Amino acid sequence: MSRNCANWYRIQPIALPTKFIESNRPILRTLLDYLIPEHLNADETDFYKRFHLYVEEPMVKIRFLDASLRVHPTLSHISVWLSEFRTLHLGGSRVFIVENLTTFLTFPTFPDSIAIWGGGFAVTLLGGTDWLHDKQLYYWGDLDAHGFQILDQCRKLFPNTQSLLMDRATFDAHKHLITTGETTPVMELPYLTEEEQSLFQLLNQNGWRVEQERLGEGWVQKNSRNISLIK
Template sequence: MTSHQSPNWTTPQAVLARLHKRWNTGAYLTQLADEADWEPIEIPLRGPKAGDITRHYDDVLAWAESWAPSAHRHLRIEYRRLGGRLAGVNDVPDRVWIDDREDLWRLLGVTPTVARYQTLLTSTRESLPALIPWMIAHPMQVLQRETDWPRLQATIRWITDYRGAAVYLRELDVPGVDTKFIERHRAILTTLLEHCLAEDRIDAEAVRTDFAARFRFLRKPAYLRFRLLGGEPLAGFSELTVRADEFTAPPPGITTVYVIENETTYLAFPDQPHSIVIQGGGYAVTQLSALPWLHDVRLVYWGDLDTHGFAILDRLRRAFPHTQSILMNRSTLLEHRGQWVKEDTPTHQPLSTLTPDEADAYDSLVDGEFGHNVRLEQERVRFHLLEDALNELR
């Protein structure tokens, strides 16, 4: 037989590969768990034609012997008549059948795996029956997590049973389960909890990747760091870090709030009457939206002179339309040409809240008017320009 003909005849290995491929989809285990009636599996075989007996007799014989029943105890082989006047009539394999599940498990070598899957189903059916439909539909995902399944199940049971006030994930009390385990298995726990919990136990507005928020656990609070710029210390402190949700009013006598990007500039910020300075820290300025009292004070932002600096200003101004900026203009940028660096990943989004001067500088940065990805960091701006800007504000 020429080499190109061999692949046309179905080998035992090809049949086994086909069955393994279907096993890997989980379909056989799903049928088992669903208690579906077993339907014998029929697989037609591609084999030699009549003319092959005379032309390639040895190859036909070898192929037929590869399907000897003694070598395939878990298959039933059905034959067809093949031949004619020249070669005589012969029986050759035509199709194979798998008549029961146990034969399929033995053929695939998965009998112990099936038993373990059934054990997991049994234990879950007793303690968390709501999970059973998912386990039936996704048996291979269950087996992939076989080692962790008891802890996953216990975690879900604890959460579904808990009825007290909101707690932190750290307070979830299951043997062998800690916050690292939950983070490592966050995706599967999210999927399973969505099958088990009532709708009112799930925050549909929270993204699925935020496990704590989605399942109504307490989250790490946002903190804000601020300095009093002169005047009387607050309870003896000139600088404090406070929880954003508890920062419900300005310190006594404060009428102006400065929001600054850079920590060193924040620490060196000049004294100003009736003022505090908050370290904004990039897009962390969004935390300021939790402080409604900022609507009632003068709010001044100063950030890096790059595209993201303007995007942060735009975001702050969307929450507080009265926000002013200082030193975020073309003249400040050009005065420090020797201090420019590269902005790694500039943004090009439209920013609708910028003033004409701000928009002029932003558009020039986006368009590359000054060069490719130009950036002037806040700490590189000469300090006397800050003092001048503050004097102008006063």
């Protein structure tokens, strides 16, 4: 284990609790800021990054919606470090980025396609993955203000991103499932289409939300079949 790892001290024969740093970060930051000002990353607020300690990378969950694209015949899902994901260059012409874990795991099989679990605003971590620019990307999130904010951010990173099941017809068909969601003071999302912008405004003004995992299976299957006809 590298000496710059955040947990390096845990394996040393010293009389400290294994969670010493985690339990004492505020006072340790004050002391280290004073003792080693020339060695810290002054613009970083995260404790570990501020003092150049290794932190665990985010992981990217991937489902192979087409069995022929699997990296091994027995692996329908894999999870890889973000830095490794950026170098994978996976096959398939389509990539579905799905916000919710349940819908990611239950997304229907799909020819020539893979699915990625977006995990809310963590979708922005996918920026810098050059090979995704060569894919047709679809983003599917909740029908609420935050879902459209994430779509906007995704499209900023990958301009060819299309929304999936985030349209007025889907909303109208599931109005009986509306719950109260969070709103945002943001009024304009520049990377949305005119139709998406209109639905975003409606949902945000009323605090409405239709969670993506509540959509009917038949509705999802129907829209999936329509996309499968697009080459």
